[in-house]
Amino acid sequence: MDAYWSPLCTACEGLESGSVLVTPVSERPFEIEATRDDRIVVKFRDSGEERPLHREQFSVLVDRLEGSPITLETLAPGVEPYAAVLSLGPEFVSDGEALSLALDEAVGGESPHLLTPEEARTRPERVHDDAVLLADLLDRVDADDPSSLDTGTLTDLYVLLSDVQRGADRVRGTARNSLLERLGPDQQLHGRFGTVRRTTRERRYSKDDEIIFDALDEHDVPREWVLGVDPEKLDVVLAVTDLDEDDVYDVDEQVYVQKTGVDEGEKFSRLQGLAERLEEVEGGEAIQEDLLEIERRIDEALASG
Template sequence: MSVGHEELWNAIQERCTALEPGTELVTLLSDRPFRVREISTDRLQIRFDDSGEKRPLWREQFEVLTDRLAEHRLAVAELPPGVEPYATILTLLADFGVEDDEIAYVPDPEMGGGSPYLISPADARTRPERLHDDAILLADLLDTMDPVDPETLETGTLTDLYVLLSDVQHEADRLRQTARESLLSRLGPDQELHGRFGTIRRTTRERRRPKDDETIFDVLSENGIPREWVLGVDSDKLDIVLAATDLEEEEVYDVEEQAYVQKTEVEEEEKYSRLQGLAERIEEVGGEEGEELREDLRDLEARLGEALSA
């Protein structure tokens, strides 16, 4: 390997410094997400997002690992947990990569440090962060619509409105389910909990599921009830019959066509870029108007935070 230790360490520092804020990396084998938090003269300080654990990656250990890779490839499946983040950082450099499930020194101008273990800031956001960001984008879009009447909107704007409403609903429902599980552990029978925005209480409902066929038929027989009374058409079996015979669907189904809008793609990078643009626009506005915008944003974030924590 022609790269010297000094040159290697400089390349590592430069590549990590160039990472966009919020960028996440994942370890090669265990898929543990981590971020580079600090770059020093003799180490990198990383923090694992799944546990909050902080760990230094020492310059000398990078040198030992690269010296080893100069002579032998290392199987990814055999990497010790402590070596994984070192190997992940090396894949940021153009001279290292993973081939045939092995990490190796593979100088190739075509690679250019395009690590498959690097996650962009937009993709690295947590679900609550995505909900927060989508809610801000939705609020910004609603601010530009006066009046908020879908019939008056240009098609592109109406499409963006639908996508953002769908994304906010989707992420909010996921977070609501998580919050529900935590609240159920704190709610006793007939107990109510009060927050600033509302009140909740424990509610129960029954969901019935038939027992197995033999158990049901035995009980019916014991009570003199003909089993034919409970037998019906099984739609799954009916579909098999349709596929295997010349029977037409219209002969056994009442078919009704319903039109609906389906979200087929979300431009996450475009949304993230818009968020950055909003932040930059607010920073550029000076004087009383700028402070008013910043205050509105802080108020929105505070209200969202309170709603999520409640």
């Protein structure tokens, strides 16, 4: 292990700040906290637990690899982080299914278990970042008059609004589930920005046809009263006959804008630029507070919508 340890530690120390490793089987994200002569300290994101990965345990894995590759799915949970970290070393290679010694140095250390800072962001962090970008854009353009904006800026505004709304809806879903565990049938919960209560909506789904027909027969209701045109069967008829679609369908055409792509790399780069600018300019803390206030206003608007 002596020959492998120093390059492995160097690889760990060279990771970009914010990078995250993910255990191969249980998919637990963790960060490299420190490297020492006898251990590598990691911290799990889901629990905050810090754990030392000891050099001698790495040696056991390396000895095993000198015999044959290790199938990752067979690893015990406690061994998973060792394998993920070992995949960073230039002498090792993992394809996501097995860990082995690198026969080709060109592919060594290309770990599939490593996430960049951009990829490692949690869902709430992504909402936060998109809201900051949106707040910055709203501060620089006149969103009340979209027709005055150039096409590129207007496109960016639409994409960011869409991303914030979609991301906030997903995070709101997790918050809703937690709130439902705390809300009684007639209870209201109050926060600084508003009040919530439990609401029940009913959605009806038809039972199997035979169950429905039996119920109708039992109450002397003619089956013809509930029989109608099956759209799927109608589409088949349209496909194999000269029947015109206009003869059987009323078509209501709706025109809308569809977001077809998002440049996450460009957004992340812009975020880093904003952070650096806030640190450099005088009054950066005040600007940051203004951005946070705008974020809160956006959250309120999304929640009320």
